[in-house]
Amino acid sequence: xxxxxxxxxxxxxxxxxxxxxxxxxxxxxxxxxxxxxxxxxxxxxxxxxxxxxxxxxxxxxxxxxxxxxxxxxxxxxxxxxxxxxxxxxxxxxxxxxxxxxxxxxxxxxxxxxxxxxxxxxxxxxxxxxxxxxxxxxxxxxxxxxxxxxxxxxxxxxxxxxxxxxxxxxxxxxxxxxxxxxxxxxxxxxxxxxxxxxxxxxxxxxxxxxxxxxxxxxxxxxxxxxxxxxxxxxxxxxxxxxxxxxxxxxxxxxxxxxxxxxxxxxxxxxxxxxxxxxxxxxxxxxxxxxxxxxxxxxxxxxxxxxxxxxxxxxxxxxxxxxxxxxxxxxxxxxxxxxxxxxxxxxxxxxxxxxxxxxxxxxxxxxxxxxxxxxxxxxxxxxxxxxxxxxxxxxxxxxxxxxxxxxxxxxxxxxxxxxxxxxxxxxxxx
Amino acid sequence: xxxxxxxxxxxxxxxxxxxxxxxxxxxxxxxxxxxxxxxxxxxxxxxxxxxxxxxxxxxxxxxxxxxxxxxxxxxxxxxxxxxxxxxxxxxxxxxxxxxxxxxxxxxxxxxxxxxxxxxxxxxxxxxxxxxxxxxxxxxxxxxxxxxxxxxxxxxxxxxxxxxxxxxxxxxxxxxxxxxxxxxxxxxxxxxxxxxxxxxxxxxxxxxxxxxxxxxxxxxxxxxxxxxxxxxxxxxxxxxxxxxxxxxxxxxxxxxxxxxxxxxxxxxxxxxxxxxxxxxxxxxxxxxxxxxxxxxxxxxxxxxxxxxxxxxxxxxxxxxxxxxxxxxxxxxxxxxxxxxxxxxxxxxxxxxxxxxxxxxxxxxxxxxxxxxxxxxxxxxxxxxxxxxxxxxxxxxx
Numbered sequence: 001x002x003x004x005x006x007x008x009x010x011x012x013x014x015x016x017x018x019x020x021x022x023x024x025x026x027x028x029x030x031x032x033x034x035x036x037x038x039x040x041x042x043x044x045x046x047x048x049x050x051x052x053x054x055x056x057x058x059x060x061x062x063x064x065x066x067x068x069x070x071x072x073x074x075x076x077x078x079x080x081x082x083x084x085x086x087x088x089x090x091x092x093x094x095x096x097x098x099x100x101x102x103x104x105x106x107x108x109x110x111x112x113x114x115x116x117x118x119x120x121x122x123x124x125x126x127x128x129x130x131x132x133x134x135x136x137x138x139x140x141x142x143x144x145x146x147x148x149x150x151x152x153x154x155x156x157x158x159x160x161x162x163x164x165x166x167x168x169x170x171x172x173x174x175x176x177x178x179x180x181x182x183x184x185x186x187x188x189x190x191x192x193x194x195x196x197x198x199x200x201x202x203x204x205x206x207x208x209x210x211x212x213x214x215x216x217x218x219x220x221x222x223x224x225x226x227x228x229x230x231x232x233x234x235x236x237x238x239x240x241x242x243x244x245x246x247x248x249x250x251x252x253x254x255x256x257x258x259x260x261x262x263x264x265x266x267x268x269x270x271x272x273x274x275x276x277x278x279x280x281x282x283x284x285x286x287x288x289x290x291x292x293x294x295x296x297x298x299x300x301x302x303x304x305x306x307x308x309x310x311x312x313x314x315x316x317x318x319x320x321x322x323x324x325x326x327x328x329x330x331x332x333x334x335x336x337x338x339x340x341x342x343x344x345x346x347x348x349x350x351x352x353x354x355x356x357x358x359x360x361x362x363x364x365x366x367x368x369x370x371x372x373x374x375x376x377x378x379x380x381x382x383x384x385x386x387x388x389x390x391x392x393x394x395x396x397x398x399x400x401x402x403x404x405x406x407x408x409x410x411x412x413x414x415x416x417x418x419x420x421x422x423x424x425x426x427x428x
Numbered sequence: 429x430x431x432x433x434x435x436x437x438x439x440x441x442x443x444x445x446x447x448x449x450x451x452x453x454x455x456x457x458x459x460x461x462x463x464x465x466x467x468x469x470x471x472x473x474x475x476x477x478x479x480x481x482x483x484x485x486x487x488x489x490x491x492x493x494x495x496x497x498x499x500x501x502x503x504x505x506x507x508x509x510x511x512x513x514x515x516x517x518x519x520x521x522x523x524x525x526x527x528x529x530x531x532x533x534x535x536x537x538x539x540x541x542x543x544x545x546x547x548x549x550x551x552x553x554x555x556x557x558x559x560x561x562x563x564x565x566x567x568x569x570x571x572x573x574x575x576x577x578x579x580x581x582x583x584x585x586x587x588x589x590x591x592x593x594x595x596x597x598x599x600x601x602x603x604x605x606x607x608x609x610x611x612x613x614x615x616x617x618x619x620x621x622x623x624x625x626x627x628x629x630x631x632x633x634x635x636x637x638x639x640x641x642x643x644x645x646x647x648x649x650x651x652x653x654x655x656x657x658x659x660x661x662x663x664x665x666x667x668x669x670x671x672x673x674x675x676x677x678x679x680x681x682x683x684x685x686x687x688x689x690x691x692x693x694x695x696x697x698x699x700x701x702x703x704x705x706x707x708x709x710x711x712x713x714x715x716x717x718x719x720x721x722x723x724x725x726x727x728x729x730x731x732x733x734x735x736x737x738x739x740x741x742x743x744x745x746x747x748x749x750x751x752x753x754x755x756x757x758x759x760x761x762x763x764x765x766x767x768x769x770x771x772x773x774x775x776x777x778x779x780x781x782x783x784x785x786x787x788x789x790x791x792x793x794x795x796x797x798x799x800x801x802x803x804x805x806x807x808x809x810x811x812x813x814x815x816x817x818x819x820x821x822x823x824x
Binding site for chain 1: 482515523542543625748759761781783784792796797799
């Protein structure tokens, strides 16, 4: 083995990392297959590069736990700046940090606390980085706050996998929280269920029918949606509604309250208005601590094999006492990202291309926004570039049977996601 | 994007160091409650400053303004400074409780830096409580954080009078029992917790505790929300931990009885009890040395016998591993236990939702947590006939 140079460079390693080393110095009854105690596994732990995606509620806790668990080369990405409402749980930030970049402040706090640890921050979007960037990491741990970001991350990492190069197989540990609930899971590309496999498990955000909003409101939320979705564009056709602007919220509050009074509805408050417009999710310190710690523990186990990693999804519910359940989420054969088989879709022979697109938009397990479709022979409908979109637009109203054969494979892409979905279209 | 900033600034140059001990301007505001109260809707009683409403926005949306108000006035005692207590203090202070007093008579050593996030190298040699207090304070200047360089054993009963909740971290069983009794007399809520490598436990004695539970009749819009009031009664810690199991021979159990035993207990629970016995007898934690293991196994046998549980339920292998890692503190395990513990305290303070009732056993190797109700229920139902003494016939 090469000299344990990173371990040697850490000040006082044997005392600072004494407790971690207890799990790495000798074999134990819980060790996973392939565990080898000794200097090599310690060196590996201290020298690999890992990525933390997000420096918010989960990110702060992750950086703390990972750095204290022996990872010394950690990168962190976050595109946000610090807001006062973050301070009830994102404990690496102080009141004087409001307005600064989360990734940078988090990195500097951790580095001041733990000598020998290097945190490299990036203040920007995950989409700014390319495969070459992501390829340098051994493990990727996500503490993201949106379905879209997770899908992008999941698809990018899984698509990177090259059978001939085992280094391109990157485990993803994904955590999420909401109020007292949360989950952590391990994704081993092409081996376990990926994020896309479980897409239809995600709870849909609450949406209200337009007719209710426009004509028959019953809840304060309906009044707020009416103000934000209908009234605002009518009054300010050129101004985009900004949920962070108190003036905008006040305007909505005023309009929504008037409407609520008219319909005898109570409960329209500034807080609720903000919550509806910004889709605010409640968040507390303890849930983030628990879920992040679970993710960090899995990272430690994966990096060292000192114990068997989770297989593969842990659900946590803290409303009533404490409840956790760990189960094996099944991989989907026809998963658009990691599946080998195409998704089968049945349509009536008289269906048009537009009908097929509407079907795709509707399906919970696909969830695309602006799909483009093509076959191996031709483009059916492309959203971009403009010239191609105009050229293919007439296809939308054409019968599918005119455009494709029964059972033909159609490739569907969406510019917001680095994935292409294979569907087999059958006429019934 | 325009972001709101705090209107009032926290203590000057409080980059990390707060000033623990003295009340800050914000803490006095808390007490007087006279700066810029936010008018709450529907004529609700409690008022909170606008700055607090902004800071606690995300959690008020979860548990409501009234719960936040109750927390705001609560004083909590955290005894013992360890990875676990660092996490508990962090979570409580971030959530905005009224005050926390941290006590320890220990001195910071370099090994403590491994899992105690609020310690720094420059703290080595200092009293543990005094070292972490300013860092914990800096998380939220509104909370009054105090440190006392003292052992819990030397504190008089009167000392505890001020607190609503008392939390003992990594304490001796003797201390847990004594302080629990004091809390009982004074109507205080008692919690204790310990970690050992990847295992952990939390136990509590909430005496008689009343809380409300809300439930929606359905997921639809027009669902009716019902609020019910419930009351639970806890046994004292001593009574909880000395409960008998009635299963001296695992092999004699039916499958059903085995299942009942497995859901009502956990090897982690027994392991901690044995660990505490060892620590009390030897004045230290066990190591992996042969002599220690021999003593540990013997203590296990005696203890399991006394609570009528087959010693095979806590096998040698598991106990050995437990001993090997007993003194090890892992940041992630402390974070998990600290998260559960803190939020349970917050639930108890707010009077909303069911709290721990009354023991939580955590096994980090499998990430499994089990809620136990102690003392245990009868595993094996004893019928009157079986209980009658068997007549022995002298065959001589």
